[in-house]
Amino acid sequence: MPLSLLKYGFSDRFPAKFQFTPTKNLKKHYDVVIIGAGGHGAAIAFYLAKYHGITDIALLDRSYLGGGNTARNTAVIRSNYLTPEGVRFYRESVRLFHELSNELNYNVMLEERGQLTLACTDAAIRSFRWRAEMNQHLGVRSELVDRQMVRELVPSLRMAENGRYPVLGGLWHADGATARHDAVVWGYAREACARGVELHQLTEVQGIDIQNGVAKGVRTNRGDISCGCVVQAVAGMSSVVAEMAGIRLPIHSYPLQAMVTQPYKPMLDPLVSSPQLHVYVQQTSRGEFVIGGGSDPYPLYSTRSTLEMKETLSAAILELFPFLAQAKVLRQWAGITDMTPDYSPIMGLSPVENYYLDAGWGTWGFKATPICGKTMAQLVATGTVPDLIQPFELERFYRFEQVNEAGATAASH
Amino acid sequence: MKILTCPVNGPRNISEFIYGGEYHPQPDPKQSSDREWAEYVFFHANTRGRVIEWWCHSATSVWFLAERDTGTDQVVRTFVAGNWPKDLDQSEELT
Numbered sequence: 001m002p003l004s005l006l007k008y009g010f011s012d013r014f015p016a017k018f019q020f021t022p023t024k025n026l027k028k029h030y031d032v033v034i035i036g037a038g039g040h041g042a043a044i045a046f047y048l049a050k051y052h053g054i055t056d057i058a059l060l061d062r063s064y065l066g067g068g069n070t071a072r073n074t075a076v077i078r079s080n081y082l083t084p085e086g087v088r089f090y091r092e093s094v095r096l097f098h099e100l101s102n103e104l105n106y107n108v109m110l111e112e113r114g115q116l117t118l119a120c121t122d123a124a125i126r127s128f129r130w131r132a133e134m135n136q137h138l139g140v141r142s143e144l145v146d147r148q149m150v151r152e153l154v155p156s157l158r159m160a161e162n163g164r165y166p167v168l169g170g171l172w173h174a175d176g177a178t179a180r181h182d183a184v185v186w187g188y189a190r191e192a193c194a195r196g197v198e199l200h201q202l203t204e205v206q207g208i209d210i211q212n213g214v215a216k217g218v219r220t221n222r223g224d225i226s227c228g229c230v231v232q233a234v235a236g237m238s239s240v241v242a243e244m245a246g247i248r249l250p251i252h253s254y255p256l257q258a259m260v261t262q263p264y265k266p267m268l269d270p271l272v273s274s275p276q277l278h279v280y281v282q283q284t285s286r287g288e289f290v291i292g293g294g295s296d297p298y299p300l301y302s303t304r305s306t307l308e309m310k311e312t313l314s315a316a317i318l319e320l321f322p323f324l325a326q327a328k329v330l331r332q333w334a335g336i337t338d339m340t341p342d343y344s345p346i347m348g349l350s351p352v353e354n355y356y357l358d359a360g361w362g363t364w365g366f367k368a369t370p371i372c373g374k375t376m377a378q379l380v381a382t383g384t385v386p387d388l389i390q391p392f393e394l395e396r397f398y399r400f401e402q403v404n405e406a407g408a409t410a411a412s413h
Numbered sequence: 414m415k416i417l418t419c420p421v422n423g424p425r426n427i428s429e430f431i432y433g434g435e436y437h438p439q440p441d442p443k444q445s446s447d448r449e450w451a452e453y454v455f456f457h458a459n460t461r462g463r464v465i466e467w468w469c470h471s472a473t474s475v476w477f478l479a480e481r482d483t484g485t486d487q488v489v490r491t492f493v494a495g496n497w498p499k500d501l502d503q504s505e506e507l508t
Binding site: 237239240243248249250251252253297298299300301302304306307308341397398400 | 432456460461486
């Protein structure tokens with residue numbers, strides 16, 4: 001068996017297939033330059049190539065494909081938001097996730113397990129009822145559930161009847177799901193590359209060439225390129241990159257820390273979050289418990305981790321699942337979240353012509369990957385802002401028309 | 414555990430402090446347009462590098478300013494608002 005495997009491996013008849021085209025020298029000009037080869041950037045390239053016939057695209061990343069927040073998020077997919085604008089947008093994203101494996105011919109390992117948000121106060125119950133009504137009105141499966149139902153959904157949960165944070169009920173979101181985050185970006189990038197998009201890793205954008213208020217090209221560590229338009233999709237570095245284009249954003253960058261335990265037998269089906277305890281958890285298909293929480297208490301551009309946040313996370317998760325006291329932490333990490341004042345993204349046009357923004361993704365970026373790729377591609381290809389993302393334009397802050405989703409975070413930050 | 418030096422109370426554990434946002438001067442509310450006011454309220458430099466920001470020692474309610482590097486999380490110095498270091502321009506935020 002090992003010998004035949006070796007023979008197969010070295011045989012010329014079965015050459016290794018490369019998923020991505022090998023890196024070439026940068027061309028002098030591209031129709032579209034996308035800064036940031038994460039899930040969003042790759043998705044924008046894919047939808048441009050497949051649905052709009054635009055393939056002269058450079059997908060640039062200062063590091064490697066999907067190595068930023070696409071690798072660091074906790075892979076939660078849900079649409080139980082609070083505003084009609086938010087719910088419509090994320091609902092469409094969840095729908096696209098359902099057909100994504102077929103669309104990409106790449107298994108993104110979507111698992112629709114449902115998401116349960118716990119309420120420990122009467123105020124939380126009231127806001128959950130509001131969210132449930134809003135969600136149902138827009139065709140999203142959310143309902144307010146009582147203690148008994150919570151117990152049935154998650155038998156291992158500590159209800160803390162006499163504790164400080166007793167579980168009073170929850171918001172049950174049957175559409176909640178998870179997927180393999182790496183597969184999402186690899187799938188998008190592979191299919192984009194197969195259609196002629198050029199992926200350039202280790203290519204850092206160091207300046208943006210703007211003439212008379214129009215973006216004309218970018219300067220990178222591998223040479224200058226001119227282009228028809230620029231899309232920035234750089235998550236935590238949004239303010240830094242936008243500044244090169246002379247754009248100020250309503251963003252603060254905070255680290256968010258998460259961790260993963262050793263694997264256990266499958267025992268936790270839904271994704272569970274507690275806004276009161278600032279913690280959310282899910283068991284991956286490998287059996288590990290992924291635990292995430294709120295952002296750090298102050299802004300920072302470093303992905304260092306702190307013992308304080310790990311202690312806070314651990315204390316919170318033990319309130320919910322005391323048996324995890326024995327669990328060993330296998331990995332822990334941080335990602336930079338670009339938080340906006342209203343917890344909604346900033347998408348669409350910018351003050352610079354031919355320069356498009358895909359920023360302000362805070363802690364809600366992964367779940368929006370497909371719809372973001374689709375709508376941003378539409379914007380780049382047609383020049384008109386799709387209705388779905390119109391409410392998220394940068395100009396909303398000047399009109400004092402925020403899209404307040406602060407109440408709909410999984411672990412209020 | 415990270416230590417932050419309060420200009421009044423001396424070095425204390427960072428968990429005793431509350432972050433108060435970037436230092437940026439407020440425009441005159443009577444003179445500024447809605448657009449300028451929105452800029453002031455919502456938009457930030459969010460600089461990667463040295464910034465001046467407000468901090469509060471919550472146990473004693475002392476508000477002060479800190480010069481901190483947001484790339485490395487190193488605090489360069491802290492001072493109370495009435496005692497600006499001479500080498501710092503207090504009319505505009507550092508960018």
